[in-house]
Amino acid sequence: MRNMRLVMEALALWSPREEDIITLVEHVRGALGRYICHKFSYSGEIKAILISPEIEDRIRDGVRPTAGGTFLNLDASEAEMILDNFKLALSGINIPIKDIILLGSVDIRRFIKKLIESSYRDLEVLSYGELTENVPVNILKTI
Incomplete structure (x- = not known):
């Protein structure tokens, strides 16, 4: 490394x-933010879909701590609604998914990744804590 x-x-x-x-x-x-931003920047910028505070709160509400760790426990309809929002946002963008990132809060980044990984394997999730001032962020949409 x-x-x-x-x-x-x-x-x-x-x-x-x-x-x-x-x-x-x-x-x-x-x-490692500088390196992460460099990896996911295309044409000198990060192209991002911003996760709204409402969606972040729904995900946060579904996080359950246990003795074995913390996991996301959304009911099926809630998870489906969130995935439908991602699908709708991505449908109107003419950029390859591998060139787009989802941007959300650091405390739920891993749960968002877990939620979308079976449907959107190439879609990366970054948190605000990983962004640096050296790479501009182009917000394509907000979910």
Whole structure:
């Protein structure tokens, strides 16, 4: 891994304060923001579909902590409604899915990815914490 120094610095900074491994991963992703932005920028910008606060709140409401970890527990109709919103947003965009990212809050990024991965394998999900000021973000739509 080329960025091992950044990974180790982020772990050294956050591991004394954070016990949750998944949250540590999100902090590491934030430290790697410059590299993540570069990877997902096309034509000098990130093309993003923004996840609205309403959808984020619905996903947040479905997050359930357990002794074995935290998971997303949406009822089928709620999950289907959210996926239909993604499908509708993507249908009007003439850009390949691999060139678009979903943009949402850091606390639900992994749950959004889990929700969409079976339907949209090539669609990446980034959080605001991974963005840097060096790469402009072009918001194509808001879901």
